[in-house]
Amino acid sequence: MTLTSPSAPAQRRQTLVRQVIEQLREQISTGEWALGAKIPTEPQLVEALGVGRNTVREAVRALVHAGVLECRQGSGTYVISTDELSGVVARRLAAAEMADAVEVRRAFEVEAARLAALRRTPEDLAALDAALRDREAAWASGRVADFVEADAALHTVIVAAAHNAMLAELYASFGAALRASLTEAMRGALRPDRYVAHGELVEAIRAGDPARAAHEAGAFLETLQGA
Known part of the structure; x- marks a missing residue:
């Protein structure tokens, strides 16, 4: 039996679809299409990209x-993640136990804190100080959503200070779970008994003490898991 390859037109079509996928x-x-934004309609994409309707439809699909x-x-098509990895992680986390999500956070954040203590730059320390101030201000505001965002931002800065591009990319895909775990721990209110200071964590990174930084990150997550 002889296997035949796809026809040249079919191959060209698939190549065009891949090109449109890359453009999207x-x-x-x-950031042209931000997270949560509605993308242009199919006719608008056809006109902007200069391809056929079926090509656009396949790429979007x-x-x-x-x-x-x-x-x-009845509404349109929206951006729900910035890359395929984030989408896969979001779907997996939707079915995961919160305790599992916290354990994965521990795997990321303890190592990130350890590396940050070894590799932080003066610019990283300035960013950490600013993020910590924002976190404190968000807590004082009493608004759960603001605090969750500020806390997530601080941890993202810590991961950035580790200067490991792969770790940063994987951690970014975990952003939704990070926010969900903290939101659940807060249970709708910023109560004093749920507050966990992060000053010692930042100071351990500043001091270049990887063991203490890892300990502080792990202790925080143990507190969160037991909340």
């Missing part, structure tokens, strides 16, 4: 399947 990804990765876009009946 670029719009998302560069591929990104929907990857978890990057979401089609909402």
Whole structure:
């Protein structure tokens, strides 16, 4: 039996679809289409990209399947993650126990804190100080959503200070779970008994003490898991 290859027109079509997928990804990765934003309509994409309707439809469908876009009946198509990895992680976390999510956070954040203590730069320390101040101000505001965002921002700065691009990318894909775990721990209110200071964690990184930084990060997550 002889296997035949796809026809040249079919191959060209698939190549064109892949090119359109990359163009759509670029719009998302560069922030042209922000997280949560509605993307242009199919006719608008056809005109902007200079391709056929079926090509646009296939490319959008591929990104929907990857978890990057979401089609909402009667409303349009929206950006729900910045890349395929984030989409996959979001779907997996939706079915995970919160305790599992916290344990994965521990794996990321303890190592990130340890590396940050070894590799932080003066610029990193300035960013950490600013993020810590924002976190304190958000707690004082009494608004759960503001505090969750400020806390997530501080941990993202710590991961950035580790200067490991792969760790930063993987951690970014975990952002939704990070916020969800803290929101659940707060249970709708910023009560004093749920407050966990992060000053010692930042100071351990400043002091260049990887063991203490890792301990502080791990202790925080133990507190969160037991909340």
